[in-house]
Amino acid sequence: xxxxxxxxxxxxxxxxxxxxxxxxxxxxxxxxxxxxxxxxxxxxxxxxxxxxxxxxxxxxxxxxxxxxxxxxxxxxxxxxxxxxxxxxxxxxxxxxxxxxxxxxxxxxxxxxxxxxxxxxxxxxxxxxxxxxxxxxxxxxxxxxxxxxxxxxxxxxxxxxxxxxxxxxxxxxxxxxxxxxxxxxxxxxxxxxxxxxxxxxxxxxxxxxxxxxxxxxxxxxxxxxxxxxxxxxxxxxxxxxxxxxxxxxxxxxxxxxxxxxxxxxxxxxxxxxxxxxxxxxxxxxxxxxxxxxxxxxxxxxxx
Amino acid sequence: xxxxxxxxxxxxxxxxxxxxxxxxxxxxxxxxxxxxxxxxxxxxxxxxxxxxxxxxxxxxxxxxxxxxxxxxxxxxxxxxxxxxxxxxxxxxxxxxxxxxxxxxxxxxxxxxxxxxxxxxxxxxxxxxxxxxxxxxxxxxxxxxxxxxxxxxxxxxxxxxxxxxxxxxxxxxxxxxxxxxxxxxxxxxxxxxxxxxxxxxxxxxxxxxxxxxxxxxxxxxxxxxxxxxxxxxxxxxxxxxxxxxxxxxxxxxxxxxxxxxxxxxxxxxxxxxxxxxxxxxxxxxxxxxxxxxxxxxxxxxxx
DNA sequence: TGGGCTCATGAGGGAGCCTCATGACGTGGG
DNA sequence: CCCACGTCATGAGGCTCCCTCATGAGCCCA
Numbered sequence: 001x002x003x004x005x006x007x008x009x010x011x012x013x014x015x016x017x018x019x020x021x022x023x024x025x026x027x028x029x030x031x032x033x034x035x036x037x038x039x040x041x042x043x044x045x046x047x048x049x050x051x052x053x054x055x056x057x058x059x060x061x062x063x064x065x066x067x068x069x070x071x072x073x074x075x076x077x078x079x080x081x082x083x084x085x086x087x088x089x090x091x092x093x094x095x096x097x098x099x100x101x102x103x104x105x106x107x108x109x110x111x112x113x114x115x116x117x118x119x120x121x122x123x124x125x126x127x128x129x130x131x132x133x134x135x136x137x138x139x140x141x142x143x144x145x146x147x148x149x150x151x152x153x154x155x156x157x158x159x160x161x162x163x164x165x166x167x168x169x170x171x172x173x174x175x176x177x178x179x180x181x182x183x184x185x186x187x188x189x190x191x192x193x194x195x196x197x198x199x200x201x202x203x204x205x206x207x208x209x210x211x212x213x214x215x216x217x218x219x220x221x222x223x224x225x226x227x228x229x230x231x232x233x234x235x236x237x238x239x240x241x242x243x244x245x246x247x248x249x250x251x252x253x254x255x256x257x258x259x260x261x262x263x264x265x266x267x268x269x270x271x272x273x274x275x276x277x278x279x280x281x282x283x284x285x286x287x288x289x290x291x292x293x294x295x296x297x298x299x300x301x302x
Numbered sequence: 303x304x305x306x307x308x309x310x311x312x313x314x315x316x317x318x319x320x321x322x323x324x325x326x327x328x329x330x331x332x333x334x335x336x337x338x339x340x341x342x343x344x345x346x347x348x349x350x351x352x353x354x355x356x357x358x359x360x361x362x363x364x365x366x367x368x369x370x371x372x373x374x375x376x377x378x379x380x381x382x383x384x385x386x387x388x389x390x391x392x393x394x395x396x397x398x399x400x401x402x403x404x405x406x407x408x409x410x411x412x413x414x415x416x417x418x419x420x421x422x423x424x425x426x427x428x429x430x431x432x433x434x435x436x437x438x439x440x441x442x443x444x445x446x447x448x449x450x451x452x453x454x455x456x457x458x459x460x461x462x463x464x465x466x467x468x469x470x471x472x473x474x475x476x477x478x479x480x481x482x483x484x485x486x487x488x489x490x491x492x493x494x495x496x497x498x499x500x501x502x503x504x505x506x507x508x509x510x511x512x513x514x515x516x517x518x519x520x521x522x523x524x525x526x527x528x529x530x531x532x533x534x535x536x537x538x539x540x541x542x543x544x545x546x547x548x549x550x551x552x553x554x555x556x557x558x559x560x561x562x563x564x565x566x567x568x569x570x571x572x573x574x575x576x577x578x579x580x581x582x583x584x585x586x587x588x589x590x591x592x593x594x595x596x597x598x599x600x601x602x603x604x
Numbered sequence: 605t606g607g608g609c610t611c612a613t614g615a616g617g618g619a620g621c622c623t624c625a626t627g628a629c630g631t632g633g634g
Numbered sequence: 635c636c637c638a639c640g641t642c643a644t645g646a647g648g649c650t651c652c653c654t655c656a657t658g659a660g661c662c663c664a
Contacts, residue, residue, distance in 0.1 A: 061389070286362060
């Protein structure tokens, strides 16, 4: 004879209503059901819980049990409440904007994570340059975006916007052919690459690469500019030069190229967030929350 | 499809064990039962709770639900724990010593109260004089007693003894025939009764009555001494004199006698307690606790 | 004494929970 | 490459339990 929820509900209802009949009415059951429930609970607890009088009173045993019964019932209600609140906010479709590097390097594992943690959520990915993604987010063409180096916590015009989640602090690395003289090094310096033609990475990384050269006191003279990351990789493979790429592009680097840590150290912050000028979709909040509890800087999100 | 405890137990066990099979082993069930339970819980909450992988991971919905499920289960465990602790301490037989006045005036309602609140407890009443009751308690011939004016909180030799419950502050009243000249008064003074023969109440009340006369500055000259309260009442009914009786004897006073408030005010404290020189029985603790939460000074305990 | 109210108690039906057996899926070693 | 293995899902079946209906017992009050 195991304890169960209807028994506890009956006990609490009888105490609150002051009688079996009115408790049955409150619970939407027959008086008989309430009587059976309390009687079986008294059997499992091996003692009377209630004094049958008008109004009913609790025995000492009933008193000792009652508060725990209330918390148990409150907790089960909290279970269904939490579930209802969750399903109300964590479904629908989110339009997510991101840059090509992020889409190819970081997003696959993120989408896998979300499909596990938030399976009711559909995510449509929109790939664009850094400027495009921010414009889409501002113009409501996207619901969320992975933005690079947003102003930290400031510039949020709508107080309902909330804060984003730091997905990774993404360091810049040197991309070299495997047979490059420095390919085996632990770390290379920007100055060491001055003799190699620099192939400029696509999209919005140019700003960071220029900063890197300024930090090193080196002249910034890119030899080639390409738009597509595939093109860049092919050129490095062909020995036409070297490149500087963020860590997240590692999954895309073929076996015959290597990524080597570069000094001076410089990195960019990749942040998942919703729009700054209007309230976020609940689903976007759920997406951000589900990655916020991950170890920070986890470029290798499972 | 209603939420129930086995479902919550299954969910928590799977998360803790890291898999359905080991959770089933922990719960002493088949793997199939655990699978069915989690599946039905996911149906009632309208969303997946777990990601089936090795080891299993929670979805965001699962996380939101899990902590509430744990508290619900802990509370149900607390219910059976409280009941077990209670039945372990609140049964058996208690030998209760009390004076005749208390036995006749106060005990009936107390015994009714206890038979409701602590029905598993049998109480054997031993009636004796004040000295006898205290001697029985000291010699372990009684397990508890209702004692008059015990030294307040001091003189407790065994620290495990605990403190008693104040049952009543029991004021002394004048017992008069209904046709006595002062019977209609709100309050009478000890000096007003100087002309009436004083019939001494039985048992240990003489000390208090003497104190009353000292407080009033009156001479203390009892005309009659009787042992039995019934005798005293008969004599007052016969017009042979007046008496001074504690409030608790009110239920025993016939209709043709009246109890009138007396000045100077004097009262005795009736305290239920266990022995002072050895640990109390758990059942005695339960008795004391069950009256301690009543309104104090309730000579009219329901 | 009889009516009304309250709770207890059988009998019966239906839904649940559990088990056994089997199938689907992914994984790692020979 | 494929097979063995471990894990979980899924039906079918039995048994327990939970609920309802009907009826009886105890109590209070007129």
